[in-house]
Amino acid sequence: MALPDLLTIAVTGANSGIGLRAAQRLAADGHRVLALCRDPHRGRTALETINAGAAHRAVLVVTDLSDPASIDAAAEKISGEVGHLDVLINNAAVFDQTMRTPAFTPSGHELFWATNHLGPFQLTARLSPLLAAAPRPRVVNVASKGLLTMPRITIRFDRLDDPGWYSPTRAYYHAKLAQIMTTYALALRAGGALDVACVRVPAVRLDADRVAALPWILRALYAPKNRLAIPAERLGETYAALATRTSTWREHTVPAAADRSALRGIYLDADLRPVDAPAFAYDAAARERLWAVSQQATGNPSWAW
Structure with missing residues (x-):
């Protein structure tokens, strides 16, 4: 079954970086974009950029993924705007390397874990009825190529919000592993009713305003890496291509397989080629x-599934 010409697509973190570029491209291609942004001012600025080339005006939905009440309010707003949702792109994440000590949400969760894992999990659940109402729904999660440097990484089940092991790098990759595992679990739970994907994003060039906001020492240290990083526009094209593809992850699997081959096609690189996840992601009991x-x-x- 072919995709409809007009898709309704929600993008979190649509105010900057890859999320903004993906929203721009999707809106320019004629799709209806719901731009989920934490900061209202930055969200409105991004909306002007998105709508400058949009065929259908994008809608701003203020959403703080570290705040369960904000997520619920965003889901209610989206339900009032649309009758179905074709694609949800869980792009937003926090990775502030200046946070040398952990921060905690009012709910008691470490900020990286809350924003990068629990928030997308809750948002996907709350939007699942709208996704289930679409003819070919799709959920796109985002992980990081940096996980290649941590092949033995595991979920710290007994210390999820424990500040004792915290560093911004550990917390970030811990939550990104959880995103891969959640994507696998959702694919198996939904069966053929939902297409899912998790993109392995490489180092991405920061926007100039984000670089300017860094402390001077980090700006100096980050400059060489930023020059070599992939432009956000390139990854925005990846997101857009994935959101609108007509194929599904199941075309890459070995259905009767009992090993990781049964999940192949879910975790993808920037060119949408299937890649292997860290070993722990294939532990069914852990998922x-x-x-x-x-x-x-x-x-x-x-959940709808």
């Missing part, structure tokens, strides 16, 4: 445990 603790931490939301 189920992660799903259970994520459900509990987000108030046991209902």
Whole structure:
């Protein structure tokens, strides 16, 4: 079944970086974009940029993924705007390397874990009825190529919000592993009713305003890496191509396989080629445990699948 010409697509973190470029491209191609942004001022500025070339005006939805109440309010607003949702791109994430000590949300969760994992988990659950109402729904999550440097990384189930092991790098990649595992779990739970993908994003060139906001020492250290990083526009094209593709992850699997071949096609590189995840992501019991603790931490939301 072919995709409709006009898709309704929600993009988190649409105010900068890859999310902004993906929203621009999708809106310019004629799709209806819901731009989910934490900061209202930056969101309105991004909306002007997106709508400058949009065929259908994008809509701003203020959403703080570290705040469960904000997520619920965003889901309610989206439900009032549209009757179905074709694609959800969970792009937003926090990776502030200046945060040398952990911060915690009012709910008691470490900020990276709350924003980069629990928030997308809750948002996807809350939007799942709208996704289920679409003819060919798709959820896109985002991980990081940096996980290649951590092949033995695991989920610290007994220390999820423990500040004792915190560093911004550890916390970031820990949550990104959880994103891969959640994507696998969602694919198996939804069966053929939902297409899913998780993109392995490489180092991306920061926008000039984000570089300018860094402390001078970090700006100096980051400059060489930033010059070599991939432009956000390139990854925006990746997101857009994935959001509108007519194929699904199942075309890459070996259906009868009992190993990782049964999940091949879900975790993709920037060129949308299937790649292997860290070994722990293939542990079925660990995925189920992660799903259970994520459900509990987000108030046991209902799912459409």
